[in-house]
Amino acid sequence: MDKKIVFSGIQPSGEPTIGNYIGAIRNWVEIQNNEDYDSIYCIVDMHAITVPQVPKDLRKHTLEVLSLLLATGLDPEKTTLFIQSHVSAHAELNWVLNSLTYMGQLNRMTQYKDKSKRFEDSSINSGLFTYPVLMAADILLYQTDYVPVGEDQRQHLELSRDIAERFNNRYSETFKVPEALIKKEGARIMSLQDPESKMSKSDSNEDSYILLLDNGDAIRRKIKRAVTDSEGVVAYNDQQKGLKNLIDIYSAFTNEGLDTIVARYNGKGYGVFKEDLSEVVAEGLRPIQERYKDLINNKDYLEKVYKEGAEKAEYRAMKTLRKVYKKIGFIPR
Numbered sequence: 036m037d038k039k040i041v042f043s044g045i046q047p048s049g050e051p052t053i054g055n056y057i058g059a060i061r062n063w064v065e066i067q068n069n070e071d072y073d074s075i076y077c078i079v080d081m082h083a084i085t086v087p088q089v090p091k092d093l094r095k096h097t098l099e100v101l102s103l104l105l106a107t108g109l110d111p112e113k114t115t116l117f118i119q120s121h122v123s124a125h126a127e128l129n130w131v132l133n134s135l136t137y138m139g140q141l142n143r144m145t146q147y148k149d150k151s152k153r154f155e156d157s158s159i160n161s162g163l164f165t166y167p168v169l170m171a172a173d174i175l176l177y178q179t180d181y182v183p184v185g186e187d188q189r190q191h192l193e194l195s196r197d198i199a200e201r202f203n204n205r206y207s208e209t210f211k212v213p214e215a216l217i218k219k220e221g222a223r224i225m226s227l228q229d230p231e232s233k234m235s236k237s238d239s240n241e242d243s244y245i246l247l248l249d250n251g252d253a254i255r256r257k258i259k260r261a262v263t264d265s266e267g268v269v270a271y272n273d274q275q276k277g278l279k280n281l282i283d284i285y286s287a288f289t290n291e292g293l294d295t296i297v298a299r300y301n302g303k304g305y306g307v308f309k310e311d312l313s314e315v316v317a318e319g320l321r322p323i324q325e326r327y328k329d330l331i332n333n334k335d336y337l338e339k340v341y342k343e344g345a346e347k348a349e350y351r352a353m354k355t356l357r358k359v360y361k362k363i364g365f366i367p368r
């Protein structure tokens with residue numbers, strides 16, 4: 036039986052948060068270790084530049100994200116791990132798909148609407164607008180079956196499917212139409228400061244997120260400051276959104292059911308719960324952080340990983356790109 040192809044990406048726009056870990060990365064590791072899947076994971080530096088980046092920080096974050104992905108358990112022997120800008124087919128297919136995507140569709144993308152609110156109209160670049168088209172190119176190049184992502188990417192996935200179907204209808208069957216793989220649990224970890232918005236590494240308030248590399252003190256401080264409510268009862272419901280989010284995080288790190296956790300803190304205050312949660316998160320991140328320390332200092336190994344990853348990815352991507360160029364009427368060189 037053919038293995039199902041899985042593709043996903045993460046932006047090196049900062050250090051990953053526990054939201055990235057719970058919503059995406061830990062699922063990537065699980066999929067990599069499942070024999071039924073052939074997985075490809077990409078650090079999407081070309082997506083990252085759709086908002087302003089300092090070049091030396093982008094370089095630094097790209098290697099940090101690579102090290103963290105390895106530290107959480109991705110294994111280059113079992114998966115294809117590479118950097119987007121190393122495989123030029125992504126930019127090339129992006130152009131073709133741009134010519135197939137309607138402005139109206141892109142105008143409806145909620146992530147674009149949210150992100151563009153943060154900038155003056157005159158400084159919103161067209162890359163931010165066509166961001167989901169590049170994402171479709173990433174996915175479609177590898178004939179992907181499944182795309183494991185957090186809830187925030189659902190709409191982008193729908194667009195990728197739409198673009199694939201449009202191309203197939205216009206030029207004959209070329210792309211596999213991908214499906215989103217979004218887990219129920221942990222698909223949307225919220226900001227610790229505002230439980231109405233998602234936890235994001237680009238948030239200007241440092242207390243709103245926990246980074247995978249935060250030390251115990253930082254974790255304890257941020258969880259202590261996390262917004263809760265005045266009910267004073269540890270319970271899981273939509274009226275206590277802050278607490279609900281903290282329980283989700285607890286559950287993600289301990290693999291315990293929500294009921295079990297709520298029962299344990301029955302009659303205890305938020306202070307005790309937050310203290311324990313800090314411990315759970317710090318303990319959960321410790322082994323990742325230890326492996327990370329070795330990896331980030333081993334530049335030769337990191338280079339070997341991303342070079343070999345790019346070679347494997349490029350071989351597969353070019354097969355699709357050549358097909359696409361032929362179908363749309365470009366003359367082969």
Ligand code: AMP
Pocket residue numbers: 044045046047054055056057058059060183184185186187188221222223224225233234235
């Ligand atoms: P990004 O950091 O935007 O490149 O996101 C990388 C992956 O992490 C994507 O699959 C996102 O859906 C996922 N992700 C990002 N933030 C969160 C969050 N707060 N909760 C759950 N998943 C998230």
Ligand code: TRP
Pocket residue numbers: 042043044045046079082169170173174182183184188191
């Ligand atoms: N847009 C995704 C995010 O911000 C990152 C991404 C880029 C991606 N290309 C992708 C995710 C392809 C899945 C598949 O989270």
